Amino acid sequence: MATPELFIGASVSLQTLLKEAARAAPTDATVVITGESGVGKSLLARWLHEHSRRAAGPFVVIDCGSLPEPLLEAELFGYERGAFTGATAAKAGRFEAARHGTLVLDEVAALSPAAQTKLLRVIEERRVLRLGGIRSLTLDVRFIAVTNTDLTAAVARRAFRADLFHRLNVIALDVPPLRDRADDIPLLAQHFVGLAAQRNHLPLPTLEAETVAFLKQYDFPGNVRELQHAMEHAVLAAADGRIRREHLPSRMTSAAALIRHTVRKPTLAELEAAYIWEILQHVGWRKAEAARILGISRKNLYEKLRAYGIPYHPTTDASPAEPST
Numbered sequence: 001m002a003t004p005e006l007f008i009g010a011s012v013s014l015q016t017l018l019k020e021a022a023r024a025a026p027t028d029a030t031v032v033i034t035g036e037s038g039v040g041k042s043l044l045a046r047w048l049h050e051h052s053r054r055a056a057g058p059f060v061v062i063d064c065g066s067l068p069e070p071l072l073e074a075e076l077f078g079y080e081r082g083a084f085t086g087a088t089a090a091k092a093g094r095f096e097a098a099r100h101g102t103l104v105l106d107e108v109a110a111l112s113p114a115a116q117t118k119l120l121r122v123i124e125e126r127r128v129l130r131l132g133g134i135r136s137l138t139l140d141v142r143f144i145a146v147t148n149t150d151l152t153a154a155v156a157r158r159a160f161r162a163d164l165f166h167r168l169n170v171i172a173l174d175v176p177p178l179r180d181r182a183d184d185i186p187l188l189a190q191h192f193v194g195l196a197a198q199r200n201h202l203p204l205p206t207l208e209a210e211t212v213a214f215l216k217q218y219d220f221p222g223n224v225r226e227l228q229h230a231m232e233h234a235v236l237a238a239a240d241g242r243i244r245r246e247h248l249p250s251r252m253t254s255a256a257a258l259i260r261h262t263v264r265k266p267t268l269a270e271l272e273a274a275y276i277w278e279i280l281q282h283v284g285w286r287k288a289e290a291a292r293i294l295g296i297s298r299k300n301l302y303e304k305l306r307a308y309g310i311p312y313h314p315t316t317d318a319s320p321a322e323p324s325t
């Protein structure tokens with residue numbers, strides 16, 4: 001068996017979540033996992049499977065948002081030969097493929113009303129019948145539903161069946177956004193630096209304290225996935241093996257980002273320093289050009305560089321393209 005995924009977290013809220021998850025894992029109870037995009041919902045679903053008595057069985061993920069309606073039924077239930085035009089051979093569906101394992105319904109809120117009705121029947125009867133089939137099969141699977149839209153609100157607007165919601169929502173696990181658990185940031189950042197260094201065959205760089213301090217007050221609209229991408233970027237940008245704040249993607253450190261995405265709002269001096277840095281990067285560290293854009297003299301620019309501890313020359317050889325988050 002593959003090594004279980006690491007679910008990293010030192011914060012009180014994540015430890016509480018993991019305790020609840022550990023209690024839920026060995027049971028067959030249906031679980032609903034909620035949380036913003038990139039918080040770790042898919043990872044938690046896998047963690048539950050790996051810590052269940054079904055760990056040796058299949059782990060099947062159905063992306064409910066991406067399956068077009070006409071295909072959905074055939075995909076989920078499978079079909080017998082001749083069930084419809086083009087069904088030249090029998091095929092097992094995903095429900096069957098997940099027997100004795102875990103079936104994850106990702107983006108469950110995207111299911112159409114018709115698909116919700118069919119899913120409800122399967123969960124209640126614990127049996128599936130292939131399209132065009134005669135004999136139904138008992139379905140021994142553990143269901144996990146994942147969503148980043150509020151299912152209770154969807155039920156209130158009648159976009160999601162209340163009876164299906166109650167069937168699914170036996171155990172509810174909500175993964176909190178990263179900005180609400182800043183204590184997890186240092187560990188996660190270090191973890192992702194290690195992974196990125198390994199993947200790129202680079203020696204392990206040091207994560208400077210100023211970088212960690214910066215990350216701890218950033219609000220991470222893209223949650224853990226954004227942190228992961230930022231560390232990948234930083235590992236490649238830090239040519240001397242020391243990850244400083246300037247190695248983070250500029251969309252996190254720009255003056256505009258400081259205004260919009262920090263938990264603690266920046267001072268004027270911090271904004272000025274960030275803006276000077278941004279302009280220097282923009283003009284490839286040509287001081288005369290930067291001074292012209294900033295509307296100050298070169299002498300004044302040099303004074304500010306000294307005052308803010310900004311290097312006179314770029315500290316990286318190459319700034320890799322930023323991955324899109």
Ligand SMILES: Nc1ncnc2c1ncn2[C@@H]1O[C@H](COP(=O)(O)OP(=O)(O)OP(=O)(O)O)[C@@H](O)[C@H]1O
Pocket residue numbers: 006007008009035036037038039040041042043044148188224225228
């Ligand atoms: N606590 C954690 N420890 C280690 N890695 C994590 C943790 N949380 C998330 N990750 C990693 O961050 C990335 C994003 O997590 P994941 O894909 O589970 O998020 P998600 O909530 O399912 O996002 P989406 O809503 O876009 O589907 C993955 O690479 C995952 O392995």
Ligand SMILES: [Mg+2]
Pocket residue numbers: 041042043106
């Ligand atoms: Mg996911």
